[in-house]
Amino acid sequence: MSNTKSLIGVLILSLAVAACGGRKKTDDLDVGSVNGVGGVAGDSGVATGVIGADGVYGTDINGNRITDGFNGKNAALLSKRKVYFEYDSSALTAEGQAIVQAHAEFLIGSPGVNVVLEGHTDERGTREYNLALGEERAKSVASVLQAYGVGSNRIQEVSYGEERPDAAGTDNAAYSLNRRVEILYQ
Amino acid sequence: MNMLKNFVSILSNSKLPVVLLALYSLCASMIATANSNIVIEVTEGVDSGIPIAIVPFAFKGLGVNVDQPAEVVSSNLNLSGRFDVIAQNTYLNQPSDLESVSFKDWRLIKAEYMVIGQIIDRGNNQFEVQYRLLDVFKEQQLLGRKYIVPANLVRKVAHQISDQVYEELIGKPGAFDTKLAYVVVQGQPPNRKYLLQVSDSDGYNPQTALTSVEPILSPTWSPDGAKLAYVSFEARRSMVIVQDITNGSRQRIAEFKGINSAPAWSPDGNRLALTLSKDGNTEIYVYNMASKQLQRITNHSAVDTEPAWTPDGRSLVFSSGRSGNPQIYTVSANGGTPQRLTFNGRYNAGAEVSPDGNYIVLITDQGNGYQVGLYSMQDRTVRVITDSRADESPSFSPNGDMIIYSTKRGGRNVMAAVSVDGQVQQTIETRGGSVREPAWSPYSRKLL
Numbered sequence: 130m131s132n133t134k135s136l137i138g139v140l141i142l143s144l145a146v147a148a149c150g151g152r153k154k155t156d157d158l159d160v161g162s163v164n165g166v167g168g169v170a171g172d173s174g175v176a177t178g179v180i181g182a183d184g185v186y187g188t189d190i191n192g193n194r195i196t197d198g199f200n201g202k203n204a205a206l207l208s209k210r211k212v213y214f215e216y217d218s219s220a221l222t223a224e225g226q227a228i229v230q231a232h233a234e235f236l237i238g239s240p241g242v243n244v245v246l247e248g249h250t251d252e253r254g255t256r257e258y259n260l261a262l263g264e265e266r267a268k269s270v271a272s273v274l275q276a277y278g279v280g281s282n283r284i285q286e287v288s289y290g291e292e293r294p295d296a297a298g299t300d301n302a303a304y305s306l307n308r309r310v311e312i313l314y315q
Numbered sequence: 316m317n318m319l320k321n322f323v324s325i326l327s328n329s330k331l332p333v334v335l336l337a338l339y340s341l342c343a344s345m346i347a348t349a350n351s352n353i354v355i356e357v358t359e360g361v362d363s364g365i366p367i368a369i370v371p372f373a374f375k376g377l378g379v380n381v382d383q384p385a386e387v388v389s390s391n392l393n394l395s396g397r398f399d400v401i402a403q404n405t406y407l408n409q410p411s412d413l414e415s416v417s418f419k420d421w422r423l424i425k426a427e428y429m430v431i432g433q434i435i436d437r438g439n440n441q442f443e444v445q446y447r448l449l450d451v452f453k454e455q456q457l458l459g460r461k462y463i464v465p466a467n468l469v470r471k472v473a474h475q476i477s478d479q480v481y482e483e484l485i486g487k488p489g490a491f492d493t494k495l496a497y498v499v500v501q502g503q504p505p506n507r508k509y510l511l512q513v514s515d516s517d518g519y520n521p522q523t524a525l526t527s528v529e530p531i532l533s534p535t536w537s538p539d540g541a542k543l544a545y546v547s548f549e550a551r552r553s554m555v556i557v558q559d560i561t562n563g564s565r566q567r568i569a570e571f572k573g574i575n576s577a578p579a580w581s582p583d584g585n586r587l588a589l590t591l592s593k594d595g596n597t598e599i600y601v602y603n604m605a606s607k608q609l610q611r612i613t614n615h616s617a618v619d620t621e622p623a624w625t626p627d628g629r630s631l632v633f634s635s636g637r638s639g640n641p642q643i644y645t646v647s648a649n650g651g652t653p654q655r656l657t658f659n660g661r662y663n664a665g666a667e668v669s670p671d672g673n674y675i676v677l678i679t680d681q682g683n684g685y686q687v688g689l690y691s692m693q694d695r696t697v698r699v700i701t702d703s704r705a706d707e708s709p710s711f712s713p714n715g716d717m718i719i720y721s722t723k724r725g726g727r728n729v730m731a732a733v734s735v736d737g738q739v740q741q742t743i744e745t746r747g748g749s750v751r752e753p754a755w756s757p758y759s760r761k762l763l
Contacts, residue, residue, distance in 0.1 A: 217640065217662075254685055255665035255678050255707055256532050256752070257577045257590065258634055258641055260546075260553065261597040261618040264574055268596070287552050288574060292530040293504075299705070299723070 206231035212270055214308040219265035221273060229270050232312055233277035246270050247311040248288040251304035256290055263288030270310045355518060359740040360396035365484055366425050367392060368401045372432040373411035381442060381466045384432060387473035390517060391491045395481065396739030401426055413447060418454045426451050430480060440465045444472050448480050458483055490712040491516055494756035496534040496543055497730065501748040511545060513560060518743065524560055536756045537580050544578035544587060555589060568602060579622050588622035588631055599633050601648060612650045621665055626672045632656065634664040643677060657690060660697050665708060670715040678707055687720050687733065700737050712755045721751040
């Protein structure tokens with residue numbers, strides 16, 4: 130039923146927008162309020178989405194509709210808040226590119242929303258070099274967002290280097306979970 | 316002397332400056348902790364240490380408890396790995412003045428040298444500490460000195476005695492009358508705490524200079540030993556702070572957009588080299604403490620970080636990723652074209668220059684993980700000097716003899732030390748947390 134589809138679309142959108150209220154460290158789907166930060170109905174003047182007959186879609190600053198904005202594949206990518214990296218590298222993988230692209234499209238359609246990119250590394254090597262490497266990773270993600278048209282004034286990069294690992298181990302599995310950029314909405 | 320007086324008054328003063336920052340509990344202070352929480356163990360010493368007897372000092376007229384200097388001197392000399400301190404329970408007697416020494420008794424237990432001394436209570440918290448270093452074979456005095464100090468400085472005097480004995484017999488200055496700064500990490504997120512602590516070189520008297528719920532990195536000593544520069548994440552991003560450890564006052568040196576990190580004091584104490592990424596990506600800058608002017612030193616799109624000064628204050632060494640992987644470069648402290656120094660090993664970073672300028676200690680990956688390496692300015696190669704695989708933050712003792720660093724053991728960071736010639740290895744156990752980022756102080760000002 131189109132009403133159910135619309136409602137699901139709204140909930141997914143609210144999740145993305147409600148995350149602006151704080152750091153979300155998990156990928157669990159919360160049921161956010163229908164009027165999350167920014168307001169679905171655009172009451173703050175920020176058009177974050179429009180409920181149409183064929184589902185939810187985003188609009189850019191001129192009100193033009195972004196196709197494939199928020200349904201199906203992009204919703205799945207948008208729910209991913211962590212982008213991972215190879216050892217000693219700040220280059221985005223293909224999967225990383227896809228995730229960042231989904232977030233770029235969301236941001237384009239949500240002009241009042243800002244994003245913080247938090248760069249991290251695994252623990253190998255020196256702490257100071259890792260601080261710099263974490264920032265390189267955050268900047269990689271930032272430059273892809275900017276390439277899609279997100280203004281640099283909406284993007285903030287922070288590096289924590291190796292200081293905030295996601296996984297506590299000392300094996301390659303833990304290391305690969307720590308080499309990441311976290312996408313945090315404000 | 317003033318610095319010591321201030322230091323002493325901080326120990327007894329419980330009212331301490333508290334630093335702002337709405338959301339985070341930070342305490343800039345010097346809180347004395349009763350016991351040592353660090354235990355140093357020699358895991359490897361030289362093949363034949365110098366056999367020496369350290370006779371317990373006689374206490375004369377003492378109504379108060381003071382440290383027994385012989386215990387401190389014995390511990391220090393043993394830990395250096397270059398002495399064999401003969402066990403006290405084999406001493407036939409315990410003389411405290413030259414006239415009472417029967418040298419054949421000491422030759423009998425194979426001592427080549429011996430230290431005797433006494434502490435006399437002069438009243439009003441004034442203690443006269445005297446010692447003599449004697450050559451057992453030649454039957455003569457090599458050194459003798461007298462100090463008058465309050466009770467709480469007797470331990471410091473014992474460290475100075477250790478330095479003098481070390482220098483007399485080894486031929487190089489000791490580094491016992493020095494301090495260590497390091498970061499202790501306690502607990503797990505979300506209850507993790509970071510403490511910046513300062514202790515004596517043997518781990519005694521740990522004092523907490525800063526407590527934070529956010530990371531503290533890269534503590535480094537000013538050349539006068541009165542200040543620490545470090546990186547704090549108290550504002551949820553990196554910031555360079557200089558803290559006067561004699562009075563707890565803090566100064567924010569760099570809080571620009573992006574990274575503010577890797578502080579390094581120039582040898583004259585007037586400048587701080589820094590890593591800042593405010594102009595687009597990490598670069599090396601030199602900050603003038605008096606004029607507050609910043610001078611940009613590097614200009615390259617790759618990572619440039621971890622500046623360290625050469626002892627003449629004219630050049631910096633630093634890590635750069637410009638060749639594809641991290642390597643060590645050198646550049647004039649006024650800016651110029653960097654020259655690459657390291658060519659062996661796929662990772663070279665975290666460089667510090669030795670006090671004589673002849674060596675750089677660093678972290679290197681030569682295929683066996685991240686290890687402490689020594690780069691000789693003469694033969695221009697990196698030689699690995701540890702066999703652990705997760706080493707970080709090496710720095711020199713002020714006499715250039717020992718390298719202290721952090722490594723992983725049982726899932727925690729611990730400190731360890733190795734001598735530059737590789738003959739002596741120490742492990743430094745810490746109770747109560749994971750310990751990292753050790754920095755060895757410069758020599759403190761001598762007592763008269």
